[in-house]
Amino acid sequence: MELRHLRYFVALAEERNFNRAAERLHISQPPLSRQIRQLEESLGVELLVRGSRPLELTRAGQFFYDRTVQFLAHGIELENMTRRIAEARRSLTVGFVASTLYGILPRMIRRFRASHPEIALQLLEMTSLEQLQALKEGKIDLGFGRIRYESPGIRRITLRNEPLMAALVADHPLSGRPFLTLKELQPEPLLLYPQAPHPNFADQMLALFQEASLEPYSVITVRELQVALGLVAAGEGIALVPECMSSLRRNEVVFKTLSEPQMVSPIIISIRQFDRSADIRALLHMIYQLCEEEAIPYLEPLPAHWEEGK
Known part of the structure; x- marks a missing residue:
């Protein structure tokens, strides 16, 4: 049994389809099938329920998947920590995700760089779902996302539920109202973002309409947040955006508070389950310190083992 067998099996278990798993691994389907069969032969057990659609894991397969994810996470942590010790810097x-750039993230970045000049802080824009995969592959060390989506080997901390606002063109008939409801917005074309991957922020917004027993008049899905706001400015529809976006100064767009308390979007911090690095601990402490200084309420306190430095 080799490391590549484990990586191939994890990809297949998460995709539940040989073709999609092969695409994710950048190999063809026949070699993937052979590697999985070799893994089963070395273990002496069946890991997959053959013929199931989508592909299902046996009881042994599920157990093996859960432990393999943890094992690979430990391996990535070991690699990253070894590099950090070896590097001079x-x-x-x-x-x-793009919308977090308009909240606490920029202030956190400035303060962290000022107080920890010995640490090179790099930033990568990616969707919430892409962050989970990037954490498992060691491409990032921490993620700021907005989608509630659990993944083995990843620890997720819901920092806060940020209120949503409606973005409308400035001369819209509803622009003079102090508060708006989903029912008032329902007759308007709804601009959603991003287009992929799923689940994403667009799915989250549609779910809020569904929970209110409403259906948008029409839906236009665009690539990113700034495109949606540009179309709002052109009078092509309305968009639901996190409250932090109201700090933008656009003469053509107004941001209106929504009256329903359930209209929120979470800010979720994602880290590897077993990563205990001092650098990540310092970054987490700074995030919570900023929240306290600026009286920003948070839902989950810093986990005890991070507080104690265990």
């Missing part, structure tokens, strides 16, 4: 890579 340490580094941290943070993944983020």
Whole structure:
């Protein structure tokens, strides 16, 4: 049994399809099938329920998947920590969704760089789902996302639920109202973002309409947040955006508060389950310190083992 067998099996278990797993691994389907069969032969057990659609894991397969994810996470942590010890200058890579750039993230970046000049802080924009995969592959060390999606080997901390606002063109008939409801917005074309991968922020917004027993008049899905706001400015529809976006100064767009308390979007911090590095601990402490200084309420306190430095 080799490391590549484990990586191939994890990809297959998560994709539940040989073709999709092969594409993710950048190999063809026949070699993937052979590697999985070799893994089963070396273990002497069946890991997959053959013929199931989508592909299902046996009881042994599920157990093996859960432990393999943890094993690979430990391996990535070992690689990263070894590099940091060997490097003259340490580094941290943070993944983020675009909307978090308008909240606490920029202030955190400035303060962290000022107080830890010995650590090279790198930033990568990526969707919430892409962050989870990047953490498992060691491409990032921490992520700021907005989608509630659990993944083995990843520890997720819901920092806060940020209120949503409606973005409308400035001369819209509803622009003079102090508060708006989903029902009032329902007749308008709804601009959603991003287009992929799923689940994403667009799915989250549609779910809020569904929970309110409403259906948008029409839906236009665009690539990113700035495109959606540009179309709002052109009068092509309305968009639901996190409250931090109201700090933008655009003469053509107004941001209106929504009256329903359930209209929120979470800010979720993702880290590897077993990563205990001092650099990540310092970054987490700084995030919570900023929240306290600026009276920003947070939902989950810093986990005890991070507080104690265990």
